[in-house]
Amino acid sequence: MATEDKNRATAAAILPLVGGAANVSSISHCMTRLRLGLHDRSLVQDEALKAVPAVMGVVEDDTYQIVLGPGTVARVTPEFEKLVEEGRAEAPAPAAPLTAEELAAQGAEMKAARKARNATPFKLFLRRIANIFVPLIPALIGCGIIAGLNGLLVNLGWLPSVTPALAAMASGFMALIAVFVGFNTAKEFGGTPILGGAVAAIIVFPGVANIEAFGQKLSPGQGGVLGALGAAVLAVYVEKWCRRWVPEALDVLVTPTLTVLISGLVTIFGLMYVAGEISTAIGTFADWLLSNGGAGAGLVLGGFFLPLVMLGLHQALIPIHTTLIEQQGYTVLLPILAMAGAGQVGAAIAVFFRLPRNESIRRTIKSALPAGFLGVGEPLIYGVSLPLGRPFVTACVGGAFGGAFVGFFNQLGDAVGSTAIGPSGWALFPLLDGNHGLGATVAIYAGGLLVGYLAGFVATYFFGFSKDLLAEFNVSQDPTATPATAPDPDPAPAPASATAKEPAAL
Structure with a gap:
């Protein structure tokens, strides 16, 4: 009963922040995200949503997507649907109906706003495939x-x-x-x-x-x-x-x-x-x-997978994974692509150490790391590395090294595959399969994760921050905190007006 109350409380916290039941036109969910169609995007309170404890981040695409994580999203969505239905049933009738012209104008505006982003024919096709x-x-x-x-x-x-x-x-x-x-x-x-x-x-x-x-x-x-x-x-x-x-x-x-x-x-x-x-x-x-270029192929696949995810192009790989699972019993591509998440985790840990004064980013990292180890990368991507700029690139470097490690063993004849698609990180261990026994397969995949963590950490710690970037972000966001509560790993004078939420240039 306590779990149900928690899920309903999460749904109840989210609903008013997206404009209430009347503003919700559609509800669905995927592995990690609650996907909402909204009548009026301007009614959404983004920052307040991100502050809800169960919310790991938000993503705006053809739908408004609230990242809750695997398991949680499947439990919160039904509660959210119930609250929307209850809200619509209790909603009072509007005082004055809109005219046909006003409705048409409002509908055209909403339609244009929804399709303005990521509405190329190719991306729409990939979305359908997904x-x-x-x-x-x-x-x-x-x-x-x-x-x-x-x-x-x-x-x-x-x-x-x-x-x-x-x-x-x-x-x-x-x-x-x-x-x-x-x-x-x-x-x-x-x-x-x-x-x-x-x-x-x-x-x-x-x-x-x-x-x-x-x-x-x-x-x-x-x-x-x-x-x-x-x-x-x-x-x-x-x-x-x-x-x-x-x-x-x-x-x-x-x-x-x-x-x-x-x-x-x-x-x-x-x-x-x-x-x-x-x-x-x-x-x-x-x-x-x-077999012929495993290390090089792993380097490219692991290094470029995060940008593919950001552009939505990773959806084109879903039929390929499924085809390989049909033919061979597992897909050899997914364990390599999963190394991108390992690079992301390593980069986030490095950011944690490089920004000792930024309590906001450090809190985000601490709350998002467990999900990151389990292969849910959105909170770290959208809450940490992407806003900072350079750490997103160095996270890709970590993924490239991890992918090269797994690809190298594939080149030696030790195939490492996954019997399903979807999970990543540690969550992929129960789905691993290969051609040389489960022990060898697990060891290679675990080695790739460790290489990805380490490479992402090293690349980010030493190359992920310029002096200007540190000066801008390594500042306290707590007005009651003393500026010298933690040592600065790269002492540079920070301007008094520096903030921690503005995206930095590469």
Whole structure:
């Protein structure tokens, strides 16, 4: 009961700071963030929101996103939804309704404000891809952990009567993941979800083994999630075409039939083969890249992942991860990319020591570090390294060194992979898998984290601050504090007007 009260209290603290129930147009959540659609962005009190104990940070994109962390967000969101519903039910009727012209002007203004940022066609496409795959992550995590547990029991020879059941639990979702991808794709692109799932189900149906296309027999699952994605998109366009041309009296019979028939034939005699070739090429290229240039590839991937996250471009990797998990049982890219978070943690610890007088930033670091070790990097990114400027770059350096470490062992033939996507940092340990035993895989990944922590710390401590940057930020934010309460590691006169919240230039 105490936990429920805490979650409701968090929701109750957030609601008035985003303008109340009447200002909330939509509510959803991902792994770490409460995502809100808002009628009027100006009603949000950003600084007050950041001061709520459970809030790790805020991010503004197509929705207003409040970072609460994994687990917490899934518990706070239902309470927040209840409070919004209660608030709307109790809200008094407006004194005077807006005119049609006023409503149109207000709507146009809100629409322009929401789309002004990050609304390029490419980013919108990547956002759609994320909307398709992100809902699948909890199942991927749960099945991945069960798969790891099953593998451990099999290797130890324990519970032989239970391991087949665990294998079924772990493999069932992956065997049908194409259906879920098809369902979500049709939903995202404006079609009937069940028709997208029906067309995608053709890909995993065992009977396709009796069909020949392009001079060879098809294999169940050929094309995988990429084939399901393409099949469902095609089904949406066929369905929309049918809705325009089929008479309403015949729509209920003709539209679903033509949608499945046309999309199914194209899928069987085209998409499955093409998507299968693309999927195979992705797996082959990933193996080749890490086998021949593992250290260099890890350096680049680990070093540039944080900027990709900042730009939203990391979403393009989700189908690639899923394809590798389908083919090989794990993705070799995620453990390398996870090193970016290790560099971020090391950089934050260095900032903690370099700014002994800035109580505000040090409090943020102390509260955000536990989440950072578990792979939740937003609080450290948006609350520490990005506003400071240089430490964001040196955090990337830490990620590059950690990625190079893991990539080097991949180059030596010790593949380190993850059986699911989503977790990072220490939270990735239960999902690790490889080709040389769990002990070696865990040791390599742990070594990469340590290298990332150390490199991020050293790079930030020695190169993350100029004298001007220290002078601006290494000042007390507590008006009652004495300026000399802590030694200055780089004594430089700080101007009396210096503040700790203005972003610094690189």
